[in-house]
Amino acid sequence: MNPTRRTLFKAALAGAATPALAAGASAKPCPPPLPQHNHGVEGQRVADLGNGMFLNPIVSGDHPDPTILKDGDDYYMTFSSFNAYPGIVIWHSKDLLNWTPVTAALTQNIGTVWALDLCKHGDRYYVYIPALPPGKGWGTYVIWADDIAGPWSDPVDMKLDNCIDPGHAVGEDGKRYLFVNGIRKVRLTDDGLATDGELEPAYSPWRYPEHWITENFAPEGPKLLYRNGYHYLVTAVGGTAGPVTGHMVIAARSRSIHGPWEHCPHNPLVRTLSEDEPWWSRGHATLVEGPGEQWWMVYHGYENGYRTLGRQTLMEPIEWTDDGWFKALGGDLSQPLPAPQKPANYNSGTFALSDDFSENKLGIQWSFDSPKVAAEQRARYGDKRLLLTADGNGPADTSPLTCFPADHAYQVEVNLDIEDDAEAGILLFYNHKAYVGLGFTKDVVKNYQYAEEHPWAAVQIPSRSVRVRLINDKHVVTYQYSHDGGKSWRTHPTRMEVSGIHHNVFGGFLSLRVALYCSGEGQVALSDFTYRALS
Structure with a gap:
């Protein structure tokens, strides 16, 4: 680093690390609100503030x-x-x-x-x-x-x-x-x-x-x-x-x-x-x-x-x-x-999590948790859809398809077109002993809490074709679903609070991921997955 840049860097660092107290402030003021991130194309947090x-x-x-x-x-x-x-x-x-x-x-x-x-x-x-x-x-x-x-x-x-x-x-x-x-x-x-x-x-x-x-x-x-x-x-x-x-x-x-x-x-x-x-x-x-x-x-x-x-x-x-x-x-x-010195004309932008399934993002965005078979044996791409073959009898023994959310509050949506006797759904998944979410079948909407199905919370709605929305607003989870392509939505009557689903409770050094699953007999066609960070 050249001497001039080193001097500027130290000066900026000193200003960042030790903000001055306002006139008349007490010796132990209440902490100010934390600085805000820039936000990417889906509202995600971006480290680069764009101002050096x-x-x-x-x-x-x-x-x-x-x-x-x-x-x-x-x-x-x-x-x-x-x-x-x-x-x-x-x-x-x-x-x-x-x-x-x-x-x-x-x-x-x-x-x-x-x-x-x-x-x-x-x-x-x-x-x-x-x-x-x-x-x-x-x-x-x-x-x-x-x-x-x-x-x-x-x-x-x-x-x-x-x-x-x-x-x-x-x-x-x-x-x-x-x-x-x-x-x-x-x-x-x-x-x-x-x-x-x-x-x-x-x-x-x-x-x-x-x-x-x-x-x-x-x-x-x-x-x-x-x-x-x-x-x-x-x-x-x-x-x-x-x-x-x-x-x-x-x-x-x-x-x-x-x-x-x-x-x-x-x-x-x-x-x-x-x-x-x-x-x-x-x-x-x-x-x-x-x-x-x-x-x-x-x-x-x-x-x-x-x-x-x-x-x-x-x-x-x-x-x-x-x-x-x-x-x-x-x-x-x-x-x-x-910030580090940025090369001229360089700005990689934000990696978007929304996926229209027009190209293979297995490994780049999506991964199977604890797969029993190779990814290509369970997932096939075609015509902006990902066909996911059923595996296991439910979330407790399936290998779900997962991706990593990045924000305190976010909303995800996806279309599920379920075939044969398959069950498909959306989860917040830590591991097979810690997850919450909804499962859809030809007869009913199932509710999963504390890594088990709660039949009392089921809703009797046939759901072979459904658009499902999961909202995680600072640990409070709300589910919604639509049977008319997103024109009208129904809020599921059960919500969850998930702040305790982490390593110090369940071990494993993992995180609470968005997961899509398919179990039973048949397959589900996934389409139009969208992610949006919430303010």
């Missing part, structure tokens, strides 16, 4: 454990995809603020996928994947591609068991290594597709004071970079969820990939200190050099009052100090921050 500032999150909705790669002037990022297939969606940006999905790199079901590492070595891209196949223990896999847009290889089992959160690094000896939770490391073969040695302890992380309120110590998420003669190791400790003050970011450095590692004197670099902050449980960070030579820290956090949205992707600036360390500069992220 931005407001977190940079990717809203459930995008946890971000791993980010700088590749020339391009940036690529992906996230934990858990039970979603196609999964491991890779996103692209030129300015770290405006992101669009490129491809889903994983189509073969290898089980639950946790925190990944996306990297490039030579001319080849790699994603290192911890996964938990059904009925087995944790394994480590790798996929690779010569083009970030694919095709990506099938998963290669690295025979590295009982590890999560891999982080790729290259040592001063030119050899490749994988760091994992613990914090441990193992040498890799030159092609990066197998281990070449034994897993061994790598770093004993910095310990926070015992009286701090955390979930557990849990050293995980090691991310490494090499700069000015040092290997820097950025680690998460304190537990991912649980108390909001638990998760945090720490760092260490060493001249050698083999250590010894020196604790950063500024630890912890990031930590939520109070439930009053807008972002909770902040951690799992990667450092990246942005446009204009400004450096940034990208990590995740839960939004105050909206754990249902999952862990969202956050970013704050860092400053390298004269002693070769770095400091985080963003504070609690409640205020706008100076």
